[in-house]
Amino acid sequence: MAEVQLTPLRLWDDFYPGSERFAKPDGKDLAKWNNRVVSNLLYYQTNYLVLAIAVFLVVGFLNPLGMFTATAVVSAVFVASVWAGENRAAISDFKRHNPTAFVIAVMVASYMLISLLGSVMVFMTAITLPLALIFAHASFRLRNMKNKLEYKIEGAGLKRSPMGILLEALGQQEENLQKIQSFLEGKLKE
Numbered sequence: 001m002a003e004v005q006l007t008p009l010r011l012w013d014d015f016y017p018g019s020e021r022f023a024k025p026d027g028k029d030l031a032k033w034n035n036r037v038v039s040n041l042l043y044y045q046t047n048y049l050v051l052a053i054a055v056f057l058v059v060g061f062l063n064p065l066g067m068f069t070a071t072a073v074v075s076a077v078f079v080a081s082v083w084a085g086e087n088r089a090a091i092s093d094f095k096r097h098n099p100t101a102f103v104i105a106v107m108v109a110s111y112m113l114i115s116l117l118g119s120v121m122v123f124m125t126a127i128t129l130p131l132a133l134i135f136a137h138a139s140f141r142l143r144n145m146k147n148k149l150e151y152k153i154e155g156a157g158l159k160r161s162p163m164g165i166l167l168e169a170l171g172q173q174e175e176n177l178q179k180i181q182s183f184l185e186g187k188l189k190e
Contacts, residue, residue, distance in 0.1 A: 009046045022140045040138035045163035052130035059126035066122030070114050077110045
């Protein structure tokens with residue numbers, strides 16, 4: 001098993017170079033769009049982390065109690081969903097067959113609990129804004145060869161990163177690992 005390591009911070013010219021490296025994703029080919037998003041999440045994870053921390057800190061200074069409440073609730077729901085996905089067969093099957101629906105269910109559960117505690121606007125700003133910015137960038141940013149290579153290395157298990165572990169916990173890389181495993185088994189049989 002490879003050691004977990006954070007990818008390097010990508011230069012601004014690579015992260016946001018201009019309109020020629022951005023394109024609208026094909027809404028009709030969800031698998032291709034999902035691959036683009038996952039690939040960009042793996043490649044630019046450190047840049048996304050810096051962006052999320054910056055927004056998180058600004059909102060945290062504006063409303064520290066609401067920020068603490070929102071952070072605690074989201075963390076608890078995420079940990080509970082990962083635990084349930086690993087220890088409950090029905091939830092594990094649902095997560096495996098519907099990974100996007102599982103992520104949405106976790107987000108909705110977090111939102112409902114935060115709304116009960118009165119910190120909805122803090123949640124919307126501190127959590128959703130960076131997620132929306134990250135998802136928009138990952139959706140519209142075209143992949144380059146380095147990006148695709150990083151995706152394949154992470155998918156094959158030769159390298160481990162925090163984002164790769166998070167995506168694996170959310171069930172976003174299981175299908176890719178199965179494809180790589182089938183490919184390698186086929187090559188070994190030849």
